[in-house]
Amino acid sequence: MRISPKLCKKCEKKVKRYNRIVLMIMIPFFISSILFVTFFPFIFDEIHIFDKAIQKISYYNFNAISNNWQDNELVQSIAIFCGNFNDEELQVACVNELININFYYYDNLPLDAINQPEEILNNGGVCRDFSVLYDAIFKLMNFKTEFVFKPNHIYNKVCKENCYYLDQESFWDA
Secondary structure (H helix, E strand, C coil), X not given: CCCCHHHHHHHHHHHHHHHHHHHHHHHHHHHHHHHHHHHHHHHHHHHHHHHHHHHHHHHHHHHHHHHHHCCCHHHHHHHHHHHCCCCHHHHHXXXXXXXXXXXXXXXXXXXXXXXXXXXXXXXXXXXXXXXXXXXXXXXXXXXXXXEEEECCEEEEEEXXXXXXXXXXXCEEEC
């Protein structure tokens, strides 16, 4: 069977038209892909910079709250009790155990405020509540303290002779 020249010309026109349509779709796709690959890291840098700014603001707010909590009777009693141990690892273990036994982690609390020590004792708390509580206690015990920020989590680093990380569940050497 032979194809007529007229039919071939029609096929050629359709193929050319199809190729133009494909090119019209593919060129913007390739340009947008190049732009995406070029600028994508900068988008994450902006997010990272924003996250660091939030952490800095949180650090100062958490620090101020922790400083205020040092006058709290519950915080003082834990610091005095655990400060009686001579070994700093025992002091850290004591604070961690007292918090773990008497306080409980409850992650369904609103995230817009930090609970007071008595509220954490009665209603539970989230990692930021425990971190501020740990910070206040260890400052009273003359430890150097700092907050450690991770995505969706915060915990503490406390140091005297040695350094330890603590969260609401455990502690470990830094």
